[in-house]
Amino acid sequence: PAPALHPAHRADRLMDLIRQDCDRVRSKLHAISKEQEGPLRRLTSHFVSIAMPQGPELEGPALMANSVMAGLVHGTVVMMALTSFAIIIFGQSKHMELQEALSLGISQQMLSAGLLSAFLAFKGFVPFTIGIPTGTAAVLVADVVRAVVDGVHDSPKKVPTALLAIAMTTLISASMFALISTTKTATYALQLPYPVLCGFLGGTGVLLMRSAFSILVGTQLTSVFLPADWSRAQQLDPTLAAAQAVLGVLVAALFQQGIPCFTAKVKSSRARICVLPCCFLAPLVVFFLVVLVGEFDLGASGSLRTSQPPWFNPITEWTWAPKDLFASIYDVQHWDLDAVLSVGAVLRMSVAAVLCVIAATINMAGIEANTHQDKACDLDAEFMVLGWVNLVVGILGGHPGFHSAPSTLLLKRDGGTTRLAPCTAACLWLAAFISSVPLSAFIPCFFLGGCFLQLGFGFARTFLWDSRKSMDRVSISITWAMVLTAVIADLNTASVIGFVLVALNFLRLSMNASVVRAVERADCRHSPKYRSAEELEVLKMRGHRIMVLYLEGNLFWGTVDEIMAAFMNIIDSTDDDLDIIFVDLRHVNGFWVFVSYG
Numbered sequence: 001p002a003p004a005l006h007p008a009h010r011a012d013r014l015m016d017l018i019r020q021d022c023d024r025v026r027s028k029l030h031a032i033s034k035e036q037e038g039p040l041r042r043l044t045s046h047f048v049s050i051a052m053p054q055g056p057e058l059e060g061p062a063l064m065a066n067s068v069m070a071g072l073v074h075g076t077v078v079m080m081a082l083t084s085f086a087i088i089i090f091g092q093s094k095h096m097e098l099q100e101a102l103s104l105g106i107s108q109q110m111l112s113a114g115l116l117s118a119f120l121a122f123k124g125f126v127p128f129t130i131g132i133p134t135g136t137a138a139v140l141v142a143d144v145v146r147a148v149v150d151g152v153h154d155s156p157k158k159v160p161t162a163l164l165a166i167a168m169t170t171l172i173s174a175s176m177f178a179l180i181s182t183t184k185t186a187t188y189a190l191q192l193p194y195p196v197l198c199g200f201l202g203g204t205g206v207l208l209m210r211s212a213f214s215i216l217v218g219t220q221l222t223s224v225f226l227p228a229d230w231s232r233a234q235q236l237d238p239t240l241a242a243a244q245a246v247l248g249v250l251v252a253a254l255f256q257q258g259i260p261c262f263t264a265k266v267k268s269s270r271a272r273i274c275v276l277p278c279c280f281l282a283p284l285v286v287f288f289l290v291v292l293v294g295e296f297d298l299g300a301s302g303s304l305r306t307s308q309p310p311w312f313n314p315i316t317e318w319t320w321a322p323k324d325l326f327a328s329i330y331d332v333q334h335w336d337l338d339a340v341l342s343v344g345a346v347l348r349m350s351v352a353a354v355l356c357v358i359a360a361t362i363n364m365a366g367i368e369a370n371t372h373q374d375k376a377c378d379l380d381a382e383f384m385v386l387g388w389v390n391l392v393v394g395i396l397g398g399h400p401g402f403h404s405a406p407s408t409l410l411l412k413r414d415g416g417t418t419r420l421a422p423c424t425a426a427c428l429w430l431a432a433f434i435s436s437v438p439l440s441a442f443i444p445c446f447f448l449g450g451c452f453l454q455l456g457f458g459f460a461r462t463f464l465w466d467s468r469k470s471m472d473r474v475s476i477s478i479t480w481a482m483v484l485t486a487v488i489a490d491l492n493t494a495s496v497i498g499f500v501l502v503a504l505n506f507l508r509l510s511m512n513a514s515v516v517r518a519v520e521r522a523d524c525r526h527s528p529k530y531r532s533a534e535e536l537e538v539l540k541m542r543g544h545r546i547m548v549l550y551l552e553g554n555l556f557w558g559t560v561d562e563i564m565a566a567f568m569n570i571i572d573s574t575d576d577d578l579d580i581i582f583v584d585l586r587h588v589n590g591f592w593v594f595v596s597y598g
Contacts, residue, residue: 063418067418067420067424068424071420071424073280073414076277077276079439080448082132082133083109083448084135085109089141092142094220098145103316107324108163108166110429111393111433112399115389115430116131117129117422117426119392121419122419124382125368125373125378126367127419128412130404131404131422135204135208136204137352140169140492143491143492144348145162147344147348148340151338151342152339154334157336160329160335161335161339163325163329163397166398167398168340169349170394171391171394171395172349172353173353173400175353181381186361186382193502194470195482196482196498197362199479199480200355200486200495201463202464203491206456206460207486208456212449213453216244216309216453217236217241223488244445244446244449248447248450251283252454253454254279254450255279255451284443287444298312312443313443315438315441351496353400360383360402360403363405364379364402366409386403390402463479464483478502482495485497510553515551515562516549516552516562516563517552518550519569520548523544547580549567551563551588553588554591555588555590555591
């Protein structure tokens with residue numbers, strides 16, 4: 001037998017056992033709560049969760065210094081993404097006027113990101129929130145600009161009209177954010193159908209990947225990833241195109257797999273913040289070292305800019321961006337109002353604004369699920385904040401934006417846990433806007449393409465591959481139908497098709513499900529009410545003339561035939577005349593007025 005323990009030791013042993021039981025119960029409750037979360041919160045939690053070790057908490061000056069460093073690093077990283085977003089809208093347009101206005105697009109992105117992040121840092125739910133024009137919003141706005149500018153036939157009016165269309169999309173988004181907040185309906189956005197969510201974000205990822213390969217090979221690509229202009233494609237150097245594509249894929253692989261792998265191996269919290277900037281700067285440093293050693297020409301007529309495909313974007317004449325941007329946006333005489341206010345353009349802008357609201361909800365749910373705040377996020381209040389900041393950005397001619405869950409959580413992981421971090425990033429972007437630094441002229445095309453490729457691949461892998469296990473075949477088919485529609489047409493059309501297919505699938509499931517729960521006679525099944533012996537005798541004698549029809553589920557117009565058939569079966573199967581038929585609706589969760597008419 002084991003030796004007897006001292007009473008104090010027995011108490012310590014008992015407390016250890018109690019702690020183990022509490023931990024076991026807590027883990028089970030956490031698992032149950034995760035299972036009971038909605039599909040949107042589960043998906044966003046999986047998408048943006050960072051499975052990396054966390055270092056010790058910092059305090060005082062060390063915390064502030066860490067926040068400033070994280071803000072500078074992530075501000076520089078996001079700056080590259082903002083440049084890529086401008087390339088999607090302006091640089092990849094088929095209109096030469098928009099291509100030449102790429103610097104205005106970059107300035108617009110910097111201004112919008114700086115205002116969004118500064119505003120959300122002080123008024124948002126999470127103090128270290130990064131708010132920017134995301135890739136999803138850039139793809140949506142690019143479709144709007146393409147449709148509007150295609151209707152403009154006067155060349156000097158194309159750039160002001162395009163900027164006006166972007167500003168109007170931002171203002172419509174602001175009004176929708178404010179309307180949802182005022183009507184307290186933000187929580188309904190979390191009930192977005194799962195296949196539509198996956199199809200929308202998966203299609204966004206595929207479109208971002210197509211844009212990335214367009215940047216890498218130096219020519220526009222069609223819906224099947226083939227060159228749109230074969231005459232231009234024949235002028236490309238196959239070796240250079242292949243080299244840029246390979247380098248872009250390597251950059252995407254470094255960001256997608258290298259950074260998490262290296263960060264997991266670094267134990268020190270102070271050293272971990274150096275992983276991201278080192279991985280970010282490594283391709284650029286190596287490339288410019290090769291340029292210096294090889295004595296390549298970086299000038300406007302150098303081989304790095306004139307080769308096909310070019311390694312750099314062309315150098316444009318320096319001008320002060322704020323003056324040019326505002327002068328172009330508020331050039332009222334060159335607005336083509338017929339193109340902007342056409343039915344098709346207004347519809348596209350409205351659909352893009354609705355999809356921006358959905359994307360904002362997804363990002364907010366992801367941030368809330370992974371930041372572990374003391375209180376739950378008030379979506380209505382957060383939508384009102386987005387409404388005000390987008391109103392200001394729209395008046396200044398900016399791009400619609402909202403919370404960015406990946407950027408925010410990466411900032412938190414690297415120590416940016418105070419308002420100082422997003423404010424530092426916002427100051428960096430506003431400084432780039434005011435100084436008019438020609439960023440696109442000195443960032444290699446393969447680096448921009450690689451950044452876009454890893455972002456699109458992350459979307460596609462999460463929402464098209466990882467989510468397949470939680471959907472049935474019909475839902476997967478709806479998701480891929482949306483992706484194909486987005487690639488062939490655009491995201492707006494894909495969203496409409498997705499909602500229509502989900503509605504048809506809902507009708508199919510509802511019509512195939514039985515709404516008749518049971519049919520009982522009053523003499524066979526009694527209610528829980530206490531009755532006297534005389535009453536029970538009456539039920540025994542006449543209860544067969546009282547029937548109860550139990551219904552369940554959602555009663556809509558497609559279930560009228562089944563309900564009528566149940567009534568007819570009750571009437572036909574009874575020899576005596578029925579006195580009354582009770583209809584029990586306790587298990588019904590939806591009732592359409594058409595059913596009562598039927």
